[in-house]
Amino acid sequence: xxxxxxxxxxxxxxxxxxxxxxxxxxxxxxxxxxxxxxxxxxxxxxxxxxxxxxxxxxxxxxxxxxxxxxxxxxxxxxxxxxxxxxxxxxxxxxxxxxxxxxxxxxxxxxxxxxxxxxxxxxxxxxxxxxxxxxxxxxxxxxxxxxxxxxxxxxxxxxxxxxxxxxxxxxxxxxxx
Amino acid sequence: xxxxxxxxxxxxxxxxxxxxxxxxxxxxxxxxxxxxxxxxxxxxxxxxxxxxxxxxxxxxxxxxxxxxxxxxxxxxxxxxxxxxxxxxxxxxxxxxxxxxxxxxxxxxxxxxxxxxxxxxxxxxxxxxxxxxxxxxxxxxxxxxxxxxxxxxxxxxxxxxxxxxxxxxxxxxxxxxxxxxxxxxxxxxxxxxxxxxxxxxxxxxxxxxxxxxxxxxxxxxxxxxxxxxxxxxxxxxxxxxxxxxxxxxxxxxxxxxxxxxxxxxxxxxxxxxxxxxxxxxxxxxxxxxxxxxxxxxxxxxxxxxxxxxxxxxxxxxxxxxxxxxxxxxxxxxxxxxxxxxxxxxxxxxxxxxxxxxxxxxxxxxxxxxxxxx
Numbered sequence: 001x002x003x004x005x006x007x008x009x010x011x012x013x014x015x016x017x018x019x020x021x022x023x024x025x026x027x028x029x030x031x032x033x034x035x036x037x038x039x040x041x042x043x044x045x046x047x048x049x050x051x052x053x054x055x056x057x058x059x060x061x062x063x064x065x066x067x068x069x070x071x072x073x074x075x076x077x078x079x080x081x082x083x084x085x086x087x088x089x090x091x092x093x094x095x096x097x098x099x100x101x102x103x104x105x106x107x108x109x110x111x112x113x114x115x116x117x118x119x120x121x122x123x124x125x126x127x128x129x130x131x132x133x134x135x136x137x138x139x140x141x142x143x144x145x146x147x148x149x150x151x152x153x154x155x156x157x158x159x160x161x162x163x164x165x166x167x168x169x170x171x172x173x174x175x176x
Numbered sequence: 177x178x179x180x181x182x183x184x185x186x187x188x189x190x191x192x193x194x195x196x197x198x199x200x201x202x203x204x205x206x207x208x209x210x211x212x213x214x215x216x217x218x219x220x221x222x223x224x225x226x227x228x229x230x231x232x233x234x235x236x237x238x239x240x241x242x243x244x245x246x247x248x249x250x251x252x253x254x255x256x257x258x259x260x261x262x263x264x265x266x267x268x269x270x271x272x273x274x275x276x277x278x279x280x281x282x283x284x285x286x287x288x289x290x291x292x293x294x295x296x297x298x299x300x301x302x303x304x305x306x307x308x309x310x311x312x313x314x315x316x317x318x319x320x321x322x323x324x325x326x327x328x329x330x331x332x333x334x335x336x337x338x339x340x341x342x343x344x345x346x347x348x349x350x351x352x353x354x355x356x357x358x359x360x361x362x363x364x365x366x367x368x369x370x371x372x373x374x375x376x377x378x379x380x381x382x383x384x385x386x387x388x389x390x391x392x393x394x395x396x397x398x399x400x401x402x403x404x405x406x407x408x409x410x411x412x413x414x415x416x417x418x419x420x421x422x423x424x425x426x427x428x429x430x431x432x433x434x435x436x437x438x439x440x441x442x443x444x445x446x447x448x449x450x451x452x453x454x455x456x457x458x459x460x461x462x463x464x465x466x467x468x469x470x471x472x473x474x475x476x477x478x479x480x481x482x483x484x485x486x487x488x489x490x491x492x493x494x495x496x497x498x499x500x501x502x503x504x505x506x507x508x509x510x511x512x513x514x515x516x517x518x519x520x521x522x523x524x525x526x527x528x529x530x531x532x533x534x535x536x537x538x539x540x541x542x543x544x545x546x547x548x
Contacts, residue, residue, distance in 0.1 A: 056266065056482035081393040084510040088497050101482070101493065101510070105393065105402065105409040111482070134395030137518050145230070160223040160547060169231050170506075 002078070002110045003058050007047060009074050010059070013067050014046050042093070057101075057111035065116050065125055072128045075102050075112060083111075085138035087146040091172040094120045096146060100128075118148070127153040145170035188216050191529070195224050199302060199533045202543030206520070206536075213528050218521050226547040233507030238264055238474040239338065241507070246332040248511065249545040252291035253333050254284045255487030259494050261336045262417060263483035267476035267496055268338070275463040276340040277419045282353070282456040283323065283335065285449040289360065290319040291488035292442050292449075295540045299439070300371055302537040303380055308371055315363050322352050338474055340466035350457055357450050364446060372443070381436035385523055385535035388433060395519040398512050399490030400445070401539060403429050404437035411486035422459065423452045435538040442540070475502060489513050489540055511545050 045067075048060040063071045083101035090097060100114040118125060127150040128135045139150040140159040147168040150156060158165045168174060194205035203224035209216040229248065233241050245260045246253035258280055265272055293316040297309030320330045326345050327335035335342055371377055392402045402409050410427045412420045428444035430437035476498040484493045490512030497506040516539050524532040 054266065055480065056263075056484070060480075079393065082396045082515075083491075083493055084396075084495075084508065086495065086506075086508040088506045099495070099508075101495070103484075105407045105414075107414055109415055113480075113482075132394050132396075133522065134515060134518055137514065158223070160226040162223075169228055170234075 002104065002106065002108045003049075006059060006075075006078055006110055006112060007049070009078060010047055010061055010071065013063060013071055013074075052109075052111075057113050059110065059112045061112065061114045063114060063116050065118055068114070068116050069126050069128065069131075071114055072100065072131050075114070076131050078104075079106075080104050080112065082132045082134050082138070085135060085142055087142050087148060087170070089120070089146060089170060089172045090117075091120070096120050096123045096148060098125060098142065098148060123148040124151055125149070126151055129153060144168070147171065193533075195221075199536065200543070201298060201541055204517075204541065204543050204546070208524075208529070208532075210529065213530075215524050215527055215529060215532055218524050218532070220517060220521055222517070222543075222546050224547065225544055227544075229509060229548045230507055233504055233509075235503065237502045238476075238504065241504075242336075242338075243332070243334045246334060247544070248509070248548060249291075249487065249489060249542050250331050251294050251542055252287050252488030253331060254280075254287040254335065255485060255489075256492060257333065257336050258284050258418070259483055259485035259487070259492050261338055262485065263481055263494050263496055264338050264474060264476065266483060267479070267481040267498060268471065268474050270339045270471065271467050273340055273464050273467060274419070274461050275344075276465045278456050278460050279341055279345055279465065280336060281419050281423070282345075282453050282460075283327070285452045285456070286319050286323060286353070287333075288488045289446050289449050290316045290323075292446050293319075295442060296367065296371075299537040299540075300377070303377060303534055305371065305374075305377070308367065311363065311366065311370075315360060318352075318356050318359070322349060322356065325349060325352075337466065337470070339470040340464070344465045350460075353453060353457055357454055360446070360450055364443070367443070372440075378436065380531075380534055381439060381538070382432070382434055384435040384531050385527060385538070386433045387519070387523055391519055391522065396515040397490075397519060399486075399488075399516065399540065400438045400441035401490070401516045401519075403427065403441045404435075404439075404538075405433045406431035409491075411484050411491050415484055417483070417485060419456075420452075423455050425449075425451050425455075435535055438538040473502060475500060487512065489542065489545065490516060509548055511548060513539070513541055514546050514548075517541060517546055 043062055045062045045064055050057055050060050052058055080102040083103050086099050088097040095117045097115055097117050102112045139153055142148050143156055144158050144161045188209050188211045191208045191210045194200045195203045205221040207219045229244050232244055245256040248256050293312040297312030300308040324330045326343055326349050327333045387405045389405050389407055392405050392407055408429045413427055425448045428441045430440050478500045479498055481496045484491055492512055493510035495508040496504050499505040
């Protein structure tokens, strides 16, 4: 099962020194409940297995911006294709979330969502274009809409917005 | 008096294709660096008809935003509406009557055929054959007439509702569909006789713009672009949604990786869509088309939801980040041709310009859908 395989590969990113070695399946539901009940506490980095019939994806992975490149590298080695990259502006928490969607050309279904949170005042992330050439436009679009700087991107100029655009329309404090 | 420009032997020049050019089928611009007739490098410039649908998604409520979806892709609009209603129904937990899902599948497939027919005509016209467009538009007209009767519009449908449909289909519609299927099958044979075997057509397309599986994966290509490169991927099969598991149909896959393979995939898909419509009409259950308790105000609970559907142009994804209010907190539209178009720059390097335009035609572009 690719879900298990991907999970194992990604778990290497999150060493858990204090956790006792109980089976991983037992930990996950409680984590999910926690995330759903206490909305106020920010989510910890880690892997959550989601109910596909409700959310439409299987693995929900939150990583540190520094881990992003490595995580995408793992995903690439498992033959995933890139679906999209997008942002969400969490203005109340003064954070910006960037969401990467991956799926597979396969009947063994697994959709992976990799998300990472960055500071809203100075949004910077490493580019993943060396791994996925197709990330180029998606990152440019995210830069257009949210002003997130993808460091190392070969051609970070406006894609959908006018070429002289200096505004970012999907920011929650954007005024036309 | 204009003086003819003489280029040095190793000098290249920049050629602008578009933004207003018939071969691009819309306002799309490709900046090509040319060495004679050969493309050295190309840069696609998009965004000329960007309308910021995603911002409208945040400002409007769920039902208000619904009609925007059919304005994205004016040729295969129902597929996009289908994705949106499925997502909201999943997020808000609305039950859909079975009859409504069957009618949705039938109408989506009719719309897919209409879209493929238009593509077929326009594609052959790109290559210099004008008559097939006329035949294709005639067949497409039958579909538009049928859909107009029940949905009330010819291109930008707003036929679905959260939970069901706006209007039930009647016997006259079913009769017209039953008449249409054999007529379309006959036309398909005609198209194959007229176009597919044509030696000029084949010489233009066979071996043109080879697209490897790896390139498809790195760019996230879908639809006939992926299936023409030997990737057996169709969201209707890989990630079954709606009532598609009930139907018996094949996913055409070709391994030649060239423009001819992409052409063949789409032509075969017309036949497969006809099969789905046939079975849908035969299996169509009786019952209501809207649930009894359809909520008036849609407020999906907090969370992050994703829904993918196979539209006429490929894998369309829609993501909703809900904060539990009447408006979405964030609505992301992942359009299939955006990814399919992106690989054009890399693939057309080294091609003759006419071959590159043939390749562009085989991608089945609808520009408003790229720009959103």
